Amino acid sequence: MSERETRTAGASAPSAEALQKLAGRHQAGYRSVGTMAYDILRDAILDGTLAPGQKLRQETLAETIGVSRLPVRSALIQLEADGLVEFHARRxxxxxxxxxxxxxxxxxxxxLLEIDALRxxxxxxxxxxxxxxxxxxRTADAEEEGADFVDARTQFYAELYGAAARPVHWEMIEQLRLKVGRYVLGWRLVGGGEHGHSHEELVAAVEAGDADAAAEVLRSHLTGVRDAVLAMLSAEGGAAAR
Structure with missing residues (x-):
């Protein structure tokens, strides 16, 4: 086995290929290699390219996306703070x-946080x-897969919750949203069709100025997505046990 093959053995071929495609999308327009590495790895986690429990070898990731180890390590540390990555002493x-x-x-x-922000x-x-x-x-509903869908949702809720006026509140919400982002994306891809309707219904309640109705729509939406996420986690657990 060649030196390059040895270094990349920790990632499956599909993962490496998908990471390279993400890197190609992100290479233009960045002033910071560290920011680019973070965005590539975050997107790869959110869209399932890097699966829960998968080892993240810095050398392999750096070579695959075409950067040095330092920005990859910095990105992994930031992703740990986001709750998407964890470090183990030996692994x-x-x-x-x-x-x-x-x-x-x-x-x-x-x-609790999102209803309060909405009001x-x-x-x-x-x-x-x-x-x-x-x-x-409409933009969020038109996106069906990948990081573009996650970004479209983020922009919608940032506007809905007035993120610019309450940045600390929004940061707390966004940290929690990141923790389940890849599962929400998976639910969308396998047919979580009620998501699009909730946008329209929620905006209508907000436009009518009915805070109680808007809060109830939001609560119903979040609990519906929660149940879909729990179903996906249950399916993952069943698959792992077989």
Whole structure:
């Protein structure tokens, strides 16, 4: 086996190929190699290219995406802070897996934080923001896969919750959203069709100024996605046991 083959043996061929495609998408327009490495690895985790429990060998990742080890290590440390990666004393970095109990806890906290953010944001809602929400909602519904879908959702909810006015509140929400992002994306890909309708219904309630109705739509949406995520985690557990 060649030196290159030895270094890349820790990742499957499909993973390496998918990572190289992500790297190609991200190579233009970056002033920081570290930011590029972080975005590539985050997207690879969110879209399932790097699966829960998969080892993340720095040398392999650096060679695959075409950077040195230092920005990869920095990216992995940042991803650990995001809750997407964890470091083990002997195994090194791995993609962090989520338990059903952790997923339930994430959604319990999200319901509280996001409904509170929604109510505050509605107090300051304008016709211009409503129009922007409708546009962002249509964009999110049009995206069916990959990091573009995750980014479109993020923009919609950042506007909905008034992220610019309450950056700390938004940062807490976004940290929790990242923890389950790859499962939400998987649910979307296998047919979570109610997601698109919730955008329209939610914007309509916000436009009507009915905070209680909007909060109920949001609560229903989050619990529906929670149940789909739990079903995916259960399926993953069953597959691992066979």
């Amino acid at each position: 090194g970095a791995v993609v962090k897996a989520l338990s059903a109990e952790q997923a339930r806890e994430v959604y319990d906290i999200r319901v 505050h944001s509605m107090d300051e809602m304008t016709p211009e923001r409503i129009a922007r929400l409708r546009e962002l909602g």
